[in-house]
Amino acid sequence: MRWNLKTKPEKQKVQALQNALQVDEIIAALLVQRGIETFEQAKSFFRPTLQDIHDPYLMKDMDKAVNRIEKAISNNENILVFGDYDVDGTTAVSLVSSYLKTFYSNVATYIPDRYLEGYGVSFKGIDFAEDNGFSLIIALDCGIKSIDHVVYAKEKNIDFIICDHHRPGDNLPEAIAVLDPKRNDCIYPYDELCGCGVGFKLIQALGQNRNQTVEDLVPYLDLVATAIAADIVPMTGENRVLAKFGLEVINSNPRPGIKALVQNIKKKVLTITDVVFIVAPRINAAGRIKHGDYAVQLLTEFNLEQAESFAKEIEENNTERRGLDKQITKEALLQIEENEEESRFTTVVYDENWHKGVIGIVASRLTETYYRPTLVFTKSGEKLAASARSVQDFDVYNALEACSEHLEQFGGHMYAAGMTLKEENYTTFKNAFEKVVQETIPPDLLIPEISIDAEINFSDINPKLVRILKEFEPFGPQNMHPVFMTKNVIDTGYAKTLGSEGEHLKLFVKQNDSEGIGAIGFGQGKHLPLVQNKNPFQMAYVLDENEWNNQVSLQLNVRAIKENNG
Known part of the structure; x- marks a missing residue:
């Protein structure tokens, strides 16, 4: 593994920000590394507001999309909300369909079958729309390359509105509206939205016609935050605002479907990491094992008892998915070794x-x-x-x-x-x-690389540093959990491996005369010989918290270990 210690940011910029914010040098340097150099930028980073969310009408074709939907409602047309079977697609379909149904009943959803139809807009889906009298399809998280499908639909007098975030090809489909911030001719200020994020912009624009503000739409942000986490889009700009407020919804008043998925998690506050590793795989499991429709049913169900029943079934799908994943990975590794x-x-x-x-x-x-x-x-x-x-x-x-x-x-x-x-x-x-x-x-x-933000000593770690680092959340691409490096670390004699195959490493570490700190290294069990007998080593880690029996304590989450080089 390559250890890449980032270049220290310009000292003058760090000192200026340090003085403006009254924080220590480590925090100021981390902020400058993230492009945050002024008090105002820091305020926006630490205290994002719903006012930071952009005007949806800045997105190319948004006016056309809204006008066509309003026309469909006026003419009592049937609207089909169509989306992919992964987390981004199913959350987007759940979001747009449940919003439309708050004021219009002729709305249905369609998720393509992963095995019979494959990814994206399908001819079978368009045939379903024709057979059931739908004259408008809103495609979410797909459609940007569905040129032939849109032509096919037009021949059947079915209009398309495409809401996508994937890169367009040379030509766009001839839909009524193509909402995609990655369009070359789109001036929308932020082009890293996920598919559900583009869906949110659509309901935000529709909401403005109904005298609704973005505050009125906050209850839908649990879905948007889940999609942002699952789709691994940059955790910057508008995504970070949507994710932060969406996490607040997940932790305070989530929709019954999400509540049913997280109610057995023994944590006071769920983070984006919990959404990535606990919520998202379960939503995904429906489309992987059975059908993405099950995920939409779960996410649009408003009766908690019924949602719990759906969640139980999806949990079974996830268990089956884990078994298949393990078996196929084993077979694939064997195939690679043989060939x-x-x-x-x-x-x-x-x-x-x-x-x-x-x-x-x-x-x-x-x-x-x-x-x-x-x-x-x-x-x-x-x-x-x-x-x-x-x-x-x-x-x-x-x-x-x-x-x-x-x-x-x-x-x-x-x-x-x-x-x-x-x-x-x-x-x-x-x-x-x-x-x-x-x-x-x-x-x-x-060669795998671990990117390290700063080298620090254990003596630099204090409650204030830990508290401010928590304010950097939610973490994700381009705003990753800060990784620190410390040299001359020793284990105090408690090092041991954990896991059925000894794959994890549990430590209690010190540096010089510092107090001991607990550490856990997932997948680091192979380094046990390196850290035994009080051999000094260097360690890359993130500052984490361990929650056990309602007690929260500081813990180092070890990302890499190597021999000490002074």
């Missing part, structure tokens, strides 16, 4: 029997293990489908685009994408993908 070529820059594996619902998770596991751009393929009808995952700073979407002649379709982001291809093109594509990555990836990106 490994030393020079490979990519991991590409395929088995026609692998469950399509978990190949994305398996791709993530393989990326963690081998640390290179990874594709996991399985059979999907007559074609092969794959999930792609990338390593830090390498754009896998661009790599796929460079060999898209071999693909039927593809879409996604820098770090995660999906694609389909004809089975006979698998080997050709696999070789083309390897060639593109080999020619474009800097070699150091194939």
